[in-house]
Amino acid sequence: MTPDRFTFISELLRERSGLVLTTEKTYLLESRLTPIARRAEVSDIDALIDLMKVKRDVNLIEEVVDAMTTNESFFFRDIKPFDLFRDHVLPPLLEARASKKSFRIWCAAASSGQEPYSIAMTLLEQKAKLAGWNYEIVGTDISRSILDKAEKGVYSQFEVQRGMPITLLVKYFEQQGETWRIKPEVREKIKFKFFNLLESPASLGKFDVVFCRNVLIYFDQKTKGEVLERIAALMPPDGMLFLGGAETVLGVSNAFKPVPNQRGVYALT
Amino acid sequence: MKRCLIVDDSKVIRMVARKILQELGFETEEAADGQQAVDACKRQMPEAVLLDWNMPVMDGIEFLKTLRAMPGGTGPIVVFCTTENDIKHIQEAIEAGANEYIMKPFDNEIIQSKFSQVGLL
Ligand SMILES: C[S@@+](CC[C@H](N)C(=O)[O-])C[C@H]1O[C@@H](n2cnc3c(N)ncnc32)[C@H](O)[C@@H]1O
Numbered sequence: 001m002t003p004d005r006f007t008f009i010s011e012l013l014r015e016r017s018g019l020v021l022t023t024e025k026t027y028l029l030e031s032r033l034t035p036i037a038r039r040a041e042v043s044d045i046d047a048l049i050d051l052m053k054v055k056r057d058v059n060l061i062e063e064v065v066d067a068m069t070t071n072e073s074f075f076f077r078d079i080k081p082f083d084l085f086r087d088h089v090l091p092p093l094l095e096a097r098a099s100k101k102s103f104r105i106w107c108a109a110a111s112s113g114q115e116p117y118s119i120a121m122t123l124l125e126q127k128a129k130l131a132g133w134n135y136e137i138v139g140t141d142i143s144r145s146i147l148d149k150a151e152k153g154v155y156s157q158f159e160v161q162r163g164m165p166i167t168l169l170v171k172y173f174e175q176q177g178e179t180w181r182i183k184p185e186v187r188e189k190i191k192f193k194f195f196n197l198l199e200s201p202a203s204l205g206k207f208d209v210v211f212c213r214n215v216l217i218y219f220d221q222k223t224k225g226e227v228l229e230r231i232a233a234l235m236p237p238d239g240m241l242f243l244g245g246a247e248t249v250l251g252v253s254n255a256f257k258p259v260p261n262q263r264g265v266y267a268l269t
Numbered sequence: 270m271k272r273c274l275i276v277d278d279s280k281v282i283r284m285v286a287r288k289i290l291q292e293l294g295f296e297t298e299e300a301a302d303g304q305q306a307v308d309a310c311k312r313q314m315p316e317a318v319l320l321d322w323n324m325p326v327m328d329g330i331e332f333l334k335t336l337r338a339m340p341g342g343t344g345p346i347v348v349f350c351t352t353e354n355d356i357k358h359i360q361e362a363i364e365a366g367a368n369e370y371i372m373k374p375f376d377n378e379i380i381q382s383k384f385s386q387v388g389l390l
Contacts, residue, residue, distance in 0.1 A: 074382075079385070079386070157354060157372050158379070161371060161372060161375075161379045161382070161383070162378060162379060162382050163382050163386075165369070165386050166359060166363065166367075166369050166370040167363065169359075170356055170359050170360060170363070175355060175356050
């Protein structure tokens with residue numbers, strides 16, 4: 001690929017989704033954009049990029065941005081954060097909201113839904129403590145195709161075996177042939193919405209707990225900082241943030257500080 | 270080192286499982302059916318059992334029930350690993366005292382994830 005084509009496409013991606021694409025990742029462009037080139041009826045991805053240069057087609061841009069997202073996710077990814085949520089974040093939250101009896105959780109890079117469903121199952125497992133409570137989980141992502149999958153809540157046998165205890169599988173999923181569908185009681189706890197983290201999340205409302213895991217890794221320092229500031233602005237003073245295992249607030253934003261002995265958990269400063 | 274008993278009538282599957290489990294740091298022993306597995310447990314209780322369902326002589330569920338009734342038989346963590354992948358079988362296994370359940374086909378990632386969930390890793 002010529003340098004000017006690479007510059008054009010990588011700048012477009014950075015501007016639209018925050019994705020930082022380095023030249024070593026050119027192969028990703030090849031593998032993910034070739035099907036789009038075929039659908040757009042151009043010969044290859046060079047031609048596709050040339051087409052995008054001359055014609056600003058928002059649908060095509062969205063399709064390209066979507067195709068370049070990495071959506072890998074598992075149920076109860078890394079396990080620990082969900083234990084910390086249940087044992088250390090939820091109890092003080094319930095105490096602090098005892099009069100209101102409601103709280104909201106934002107899953108800011110929901111991908112195919114495993115993370116919000118894991119949170120919902122964790123909460124459903126605490127049914128006794130949550131009797132009479134109202135809670136909502138909002139799952140957002142920039143990829144419409146992956147949100148479709150999340151909304152359907154249908155997973156392969158392989159997907160349901162990575163990270164999820166068998167007791168939760170039989171309790172919260174229905175088997176449909178070779179696939180497993182999340183039950184309505186879990187599904188209804190979650191609202192899925194299209195949302196780009198580069199934009200202002202003010203319209204989403206306030207959130208007591210935010211999971212923003214394994215997405216900041218794709219952004220540059222400045223973007224990471226801005227995203228964290230915007231998340232902080234949506235939280236009450238006792239709000240809590242979860243980041244992925246390879247992510248931190250240190251050196252990125254002063255809005256949050258790590259919670260001692262709770263890896264991946266951050267409190268407002 | 271923790272010991273894992275691999276119970277499966279297929280030699281190939283035992284070999285694949287053995288490789289994965291040894292990589293995860295287990296000492297392994299093998300049995301080709303439930304009866305051989307009972308004998309192995311009588312000699313020495315393993316920490317973990319990876320258990321197929323359909324086998325000649327004695328099948329997996331019968332082995333599990335026998336094991337749980339043996340002295341010290343509640344100790345081993347039992348992970349089913351079978352092509353039986355419907356809810357009925359899974360529930361029956363849990364009721365009989367299985368700790369986890371893997372639906373074949375499996376790979377090292379699934380074994381690792383299931384074994385760490387039950388605290389073996
Ligand atoms: C690797 S997945 C992480 C999924 C889940 N949080 C987890 O940890 O398993 C990253 C997700 O971030 C989404 N994403 C990337 N850039 C985004 C942006 N600018 N706004 C919202 N979502 C974005 C991708 O579409 C993808 O689904």
